[in-house]
Amino acid sequence: MIEIFGHSISPIQLYGQIALGLVNGAFYALLSLGLAVIFGMLNIVNFTHGAQYMMGAFVAWLLLNKLGIGYWWALVLAPVIVGATGVAIERLFLKHLYKLDHLYGLLLTFGVGLIIEGLFRNEFGASGLPYRIPAEIQAFGPVDLGFMRLPPYRVWVVVFSVAVCLATWFIIERTRLGAYLRAATENPTLVQAFGINVPRMITLTYGFGVGLAALGGVLAAPIYQVSPQMGSSIIIVVFAVVVIGGMGSILGSILTGFALGVIEGLTKVFYPEASNTVIFVIMAIVLLIKPAGLFGRTT
Amino acid sequence: MAVGEPPLPPTDVTRMPPHQRVAFGLLAAALVAAPVIGIYPVFLMKALCFALYASAYNLLLGYAGLVSFGHAAFLGSAGYVSAHAAKVWGFTPELAILAGTATSTLLGLAFGALAIRRQGIYFAMITLALSQMIFFFCLQAPFTGGEDGIQGVPRGKLLGLVDLRDDRVMYAFVATVFFGAFYMIYRIVHSPFGQVLKAIRENEPRAVSLGYRADHYKLIAFVLSAGISGLAGAMKALVFQLASLTDVHWSMSGEAVLMTLVGGLGTIFGPMFGAFVIVSMQNYLAQLGAWVTVVQGVIFVVCVMAFRRGIVGEIARRLRRPL
Numbered sequence: 027m028i029e030i031f032g033h034s035i036s037p038i039q040l041y042g043q044i045a046l047g048l049v050n051g052a053f054y055a056l057l058s059l060g061l062a063v064i065f066g067m068l069n070i071v072n073f074t075h076g077a078q079y080m081m082g083a084f085v086a087w088l089l090l091n092k093l094g095i096g097y098w099w100a101l102v103l104a105p106v107i108v109g110a111t112g113v114a115i116e117r118l119f120l121k122h123l124y125k126l127d128h129l130y131g132l133l134l135t136f137g138v139g140l141i142i143e144g145l146f147r148n149e150f151g152a153s154g155l156p157y158r159i160p161a162e163i164q165a166f167g168p169v170d171l172g173f174m175r176l177p178p179y180r181v182w183v184v185v186f187s188v189a190v191c192l193a194t195w196f197i198i199e200r201t202r203l204g205a206y207l208r209a210a211t212e213n214p215t216l217v218q219a220f221g222i223n224v225p226r227m228i229t230l231t232y233g234f235g236v237g238l239a240a241l242g243g244v245l246a247a248p249i250y251q252v253s254p255q256m257g258s259s260i261i262i263v264v265f266a267v268v269v270i271g272g273m274g275s276i277l278g279s280i281l282t283g284f285a286l287g288v289i290e291g292l293t294k295v296f297y298p299e300a301s302n303t304v305i306f307v308i309m310a311i312v313l314l315i316k317p318a319g320l321f322g323r324t325t
Numbered sequence: 326m327a328v329g330e331p332p333l334p335p336t337d338v339t340r341m342p343p344h345q346r347v348a349f350g351l352l353a354a355a356l357v358a359a360p361v362i363g364i365y366p367v368f369l370m371k372a373l374c375f376a377l378y379a380s381a382y383n384l385l386l387g388y389a390g391l392v393s394f395g396h397a398a399f400l401g402s403a404g405y406v407s408a409h410a411a412k413v414w415g416f417t418p419e420l421a422i423l424a425g426t427a428t429s430t431l432l433g434l435a436f437g438a439l440a441i442r443r444q445g446i447y448f449a450m451i452t453l454a455l456s457q458m459i460f461f462f463c464l465q466a467p468f469t470g471g472e473d474g475i476q477g478v479p480r481g482k483l484l485g486l487v488d489l490r491d492d493r494v495m496y497a498f499v500a501t502v503f504f505g506a507f508y509m510i511y512r513i514v515h516s517p518f519g520q521v522l523k524a525i526r527e528n529e530p531r532a533v534s535l536g537y538r539a540d541h542y543k544l545i546a547f548v549l550s551a552g553i554s555g556l557a558g559a560m561k562a563l564v565f566q567l568a569s570l571t572d573v574h575w576s577m578s579g580e581a582v583l584m585t586l587v588g589g590l591g592t593i594f595g596p597m598f599g600a601f602v603i604v605s606m607q608n609y610l611a612q613l614g615a616w617v618t619v620v621q622g623v624i625f626v627v628c629v630m631a632f633r634r635g636i637v638g639e640i641a642r643r644l645r646r647p648l
Binding site for chain 2: 119
């Protein structure tokens with residue numbers, strides 16, 4: 027037993043919640059990264075993001091249960107399929123709104139999110155559907171860290187999403203494609219004058235951001251129940267994460283995601299009543315002390 | 326707001342132009358006539374509460390250009406407080422409503438002070454996150470009754486004299502409060518304060534350089550909007566004798582946006598029309614379950630893509646007069 031803040035807490039419980047917090051943090055990081063990528067290029071807050079995360083989980087579930095396609099293929103196919111729907115949304119709707127006030131992009135993505143969530147609720151009901159943890163990962167058995175044993179799938183989620191986040195950071199900050207992207211964010215007209223197809227780049231960026239959300243959904247499917255509401259509850263927390271981190275820095279948003287996941291986990295140990303709201307409270311404090319966010323640029 | 330309307334003829338903003346007098350006259354007549362021609366009073370009261378809620382929301386979005394996604398917190402928290410005050414503390418209805426309105430006003434002060442520290446899209450995300458905090462508070466707090474909400478709230482006697490149990494009497498009360506609050510919003514928008522708000526909406530740096538403290542104006546607009554939303558929520562709790570989690574859920578914030586958008590952003594009469602359209606639609610489609618969400622989503626998409634002026638905005642454009 028450890029004594030902290032007058033609570034006696036078993037180390038197992040403490041480490042368990044930290045590990046769970048890292049898993050949640052992995053989802054926060056993936057989702058806020060997708061939001062940041064989309065925002066950087068399109069100047070739109072993608073309110074559909076939660077619904078697209080949910081779609082990722084459902085596509086994985088449908089692939090498995092209707093077509094017999096397993097987890098590993100779903101990890102590739104679901105982001106591509108959902109990303110393609112994202113491309114369609116951008117081509118059909120969003121591209122007509124860039125000239126207008128940013129309000130309209132926000133309202134449109136909110137509306138599309140409602141449509142998607144409503145359709146899935148009609149089709150699948152409100153209750154959750156289970157998704158098996160892939161056997162290949164389960165076969166590893168619990169990962170022994172010396173002081174505790176972790177379920178292998180949780181370790182996989184954290185490791186894999188860190189890898190995806192870092193790869194995204196690398197693409198955007200260290201490759202030629204990323205340089206085009208960043209340049210087009212700063213001055214689209216000039217980049218277009220250099221012969222780069224900026225509208226197509228915008229479309230693909232939206233598709234990529236949406237794909238990241240769907241990837242998060244596939245990763246989440248074996249941990250949480252696959253349900254139509256799974257997106258709307260997490261996305262509001264992710265918005266708070268984005269406000270805390272600021273969307274200016276990619277590494278910043280990854281770090282913020284994981285850190286807040288862990289803080290949330292710790293709150294579950296010490297003061298469970300506040301575990302739902304702790305991130306919002308932190309957001310309020312950050313706004314008071316550093317209004318631009320921890321990694322944000324002042325505008 | 327870059328909506329792109331053609332310029333409307335200039336008007337002396339402090340005096341009510343004749344066509345708006347006519348509109349207010351028609352509104353008063355409609356409020357009196359509606360129950361007489363046999364429209365169900367509970368439906369009318371529901372629509373009026375939402376009309377006030379949407380009008381209060383529009384005060385912020387349409388005239389200050391601030392996109393809040395957290396107005397459910399004001400509607401819902403005022404509902405809970407007035408329901409609790411009426412049921413447990415035995416407040417008379419007017420005091421219960423005042424208590425609810427005061428709560429949402431204070432909450433608006435806290436939310437507004439935080440949210441105006443960031444601009445644009447962050448504003449929407451902050452208000453949404455803060456209102457989600459209120460949702461969890463209402464879910465867990467002992468006095469709110471969790472999933473059940475506060476049920477069987479007595480409507481009581483207005484000022485200890487007029488029994489509000491009769492739906493027609495209650496309707497008269499709600500319609501009067503609505504008309505008064507609606508006129509107040511009209512006066513706010515057309516006051517010098519409202520003009521400064523619009524200036525900040527159109528060009529904030531310029532308004533600041535003219536010597537206006539934009540943050541103060543935005544905060545006051547936010548508090549007013551929150552307070553009037555709370556008034557709507559408090560009345561709604563007494564009308565339905567119920568305060569529940571539905572009213573603090575984020576989707577209720579979305580409804581404020583939807584009603585305002587359908588009726589016409591930045592028009593005085595628009596949100597009211599939007600509220601009647603959406604409430605009627607919900608009544609018709611109630612048995613379709615989740616399809617209501619889908620239909621609302623479709624309305625959002627259609628309005629944003631093709632109907633950005635909204636119903637009243639379109640009418641005002643045809644008449645070439647602000648409504």
